[in-house]
Amino acid sequence: MRAARDGQESVLYLLDEFAALVQAYMNLRQVVEGVSNAAFALAEPAAEYVDADTNLVTDSQATNLRSYKWVRKEFPLHSSDLKDVKDLLNDQATHFHIVHSERLVRSDVEGGQWGTDFFDKEDRHLSHADLWLVAQTAVAGMHLLEQVRQRFGGYVPAADLDGRANVLAAHAQELVAEMTATERHKAASRAAAKADARRQAAKDARREN
Template sequence: MEFKQSTFGDIIESEREMFLTASDRYGDFFINASEFNVLLNEFIKSVDPDRFIFAMFLSQIRKHATLALLSAVRLHHVQTSMNLRQVLEAGSCAAYAIANIGKEDFADFDENGFLDPSQKLTNKRYKWLEENFPAGSTAILNMKKTINNSSAHANIVYAHNNFRFDEKTGKFSTPFFDIEDEYWVKTDLWSIANIIMGLVDLFYGVNKDRNVIKFIDDFVPRLKALEKENHQLKAIMMGTDRFKKIQEASGQ
C-alpha cells in the first residue's frame, strides 16, 4: 500500500490512515499490542501516596508505549525502538520505586544544585533488580541490548528502510516513511505487547508482598488471556520461512 508523503498535509493524512487501517493490515498482531496498551493504562486502581515516584515513571511508560505503537503502524521502525528503550528504562525505575521510596536513589544534586540522574544510581537500581527479580531484570537488559545493538544508532542496515534507487532513471528518493515490510511491523507490534506484558507482570511481583499498589480486580485473567495470544503470535512468526532463514543465517 502506498501512502502520500510529499507535503506535511500528506504525512498527517497518511499517518491517520495508517493507524485507522492497522487492524486490517496487521490483524491480531495490532489487536494484541493495542489491548496490552489498554491494559497498561487500566491495570491500577490506586497507588499509595509515598510511591509517587513509581507513578511518575508509569506515566513515562504509558506515554512511550503508546508512541511506540503509533510509530510501528506509521512505518517508523527506529522511532518505535527508541520509544521502547524509554519504556524499558522507565520500567526498571518504576519497579525499583515500588519497593524503594527514597528520592536520593534516583538523582544527585550537582555543585550548582541541579538534579543529576547519575549512572551510578542507574547501576544501583539495575543491581537491585538483578538481585531481587532476576528474570525481569534479564528480560529488560536483553531487550535493551537488542535495541542498542541494532536500531539505537544510525547504520547502513536501517538506512535501507528510507532509500529507493531507480536504475532506469538513475535517480534516488528518500521517503519519509519506511518502505513497508509487513514482517518487521508485525515483529515490532509483537515486541511492544511482549514488553508491556513483562513489565506489568514484574510490577505485580514487586508489589506482591508490599501491597502499595491496588491492581484492578480482573488484572490476572486479562493478563493471562493476552499472554496466551502473544505466545500464539510468536509461534506464528517463528513458523515463517523468513524466520527460519534468519535463524539459519545466524547459525542457530
C-alpha cells in the same frame, strides 16, 4: 539544479525517517529503564531520586544502575527478561545502521537506483516484529511491577490485570509462531547461522596462529 534539489530533499527526508525510527526504539528502551526505576522506588520509597530545587533526577545514570542492581538481586528472572529486551534494542535498534535502511529504502542494485516512498513502506513481517517487541516489554514490565507490589505494596492494580497480561503474552506468542514459520525468517536464520560459523572459524584460526 532541480535534480540536485530533489536529491537533497530525498536525503533529508530519509535522514528524518531514520531519526524517527531510532527514536521510537529509544522510547521503548526508556520504558525498560523506567520500569526498573519504578520497581526500585516501590521497594525503597524513601530513597532520593529528584533534586528538590530543580525537580530533576539527581543522577540518572547512578539511579539506573542502582535500580538494575536491585532488580537483578531481588527478581533475577524478571531482570533477565528486561535485560534481554534492552540488549536487543541496544544491539539492533537504538543506533542507526545499514540494516535499518531496508525499512525505508527501495533499492535496485542491478539498475544502480534507490529511492524512498512518501509514506512508510508496508512490511507486515517487520511490523509484527515491532509489535512482538513492544508486547514483550509490556509483559515483562507488568509482571515485575506486580511481583514488587505483592511484596512491598505501593499501588492498587486493576482487577483484570492478570487476565489482560496473559492475553497480551498469548498474542505475542502467536506473532512469534507466525513470523518464525515464514520462509523469510527461515532464510534469515540460515544466513545468520552461516555468518556465526564463519566468525567462529575466524576466531579459532586466530587462536591457532
